[in-house]
Amino acid sequence: MDRIRADEISKIIRQQIEGFEAGVEVSEVGQIIQVGDGIASIYGLERVMAGELLALPHDVAGIALNLEEDKVGAVLFGDYDKIKEGDEVRRTKRIMSVPVGEEVVGRVVDPLCRPLDGRGPIDTGRNKVFATCAPC
Numbered sequence: 239m240d241r242i243r244a245d246e247i248s249k250i251i252r253q254q255i256e257g258f259e260a261g262v263e264v265s266e267v268g269q270i271i272q273v274g275d276g277i278a279s280i281y282g283l284e285r286v287m288a289g290e291l292l293a294l295p296h297d298v299a300g301i302a303l304n305l306e307e308d309k310v311g312a313v314l315f316g317d318y319d320k321i322k323e324g325d326e327v328r329r330t331k332r333i334m335s336v337p338v339g340e341e342v343v344g345r346v347v348d349p350l351c352r353p354l355d356g357r358g359p360i361d362t363g364r365n366k367v368f369a370t371c372a373p374c
Contacts, residue, residue, distance in 0.1 A: 266282075266283055266284070266285055266286070266328070266329045267282060267283075267326055267327065267328055267329075268280040268281055268282035268283035268286075268310065268326075268327040268328075268329075269281050269282050269324060269325070269326060269327065270294075270321060270322065270323050270324060270325045270326075270327060271309065271323060272323065273314075273318070273321050273322065273323060276313060276314045276318050277311065277312070277313060277314070278294075278300060278311070278312045278314055278318075278321065278327075279309050279310070279311055280292075280302075280309060280310045280311075280312055280327050281308065281309050281310075282327075283302070283310050283327065283329060285329070286302045286305065286310055286329055287302065287333065288302060288303065288305055289301060289302065289303070289333045289334055290302045290329060290330065290331070290332065290333060290334070291330045291332050291333070291334040292312055292327050292328065292329065292330065293327070293328045293329075293330055294314065294316075294321055294325060294326075294327050294328075295320070295321065295325050295326065296316070296317060296320040296321065297316055297317070298314055298315065298316035298317060298318055298320065298321055299314070299315045299316055299350055300312035300313060300314045300315065300327070301313050301315070301334050312327075315348065315349045315350055316348070316350075334350075336350065336351035337351055337360065337362035339362060341360050341361055341362055342360060342362075345357065345360060347360070
């Protein structure tokens with residue numbers, strides 16, 4: 239019978255530890271506590287910024303506007319009729335912005351600048367000017 243050698247076990251453990259990559263993603267997640275008429279009250283987004291874009295289920299987005307101590311009020315963009323109490327809301331850590339330039343002129347877009355006119359995506363490139371939505 240082969241004997242187990244401590245130095246071999248130590249070598250194997252060291253190799254496994256050296257190859258270990260910890261991939262931890264920290265995201266702040268909230269929950270819808272009330273929704274109606276395109277407005278949502280959200281609990282659990284303590285660090286959200288005013289004007290921050292929020293990601294909701296069903297390809298719905300929101301913009302955080304009313305920051306209170308225990309909840310956040312958000313205006314919803316998209317098919318918000320599908321959103322219900324208990325749905326998960328995630329921070330994007332991005333202030334809402336849309337591209338501005340010749341490529342957008344004459345196009346029909348939604349509030350997030352997604353094309354609605356059937357003419358394909360809007361090619362804004364990387365070095366275009368963006369307009370930022372900021373609360374008044």
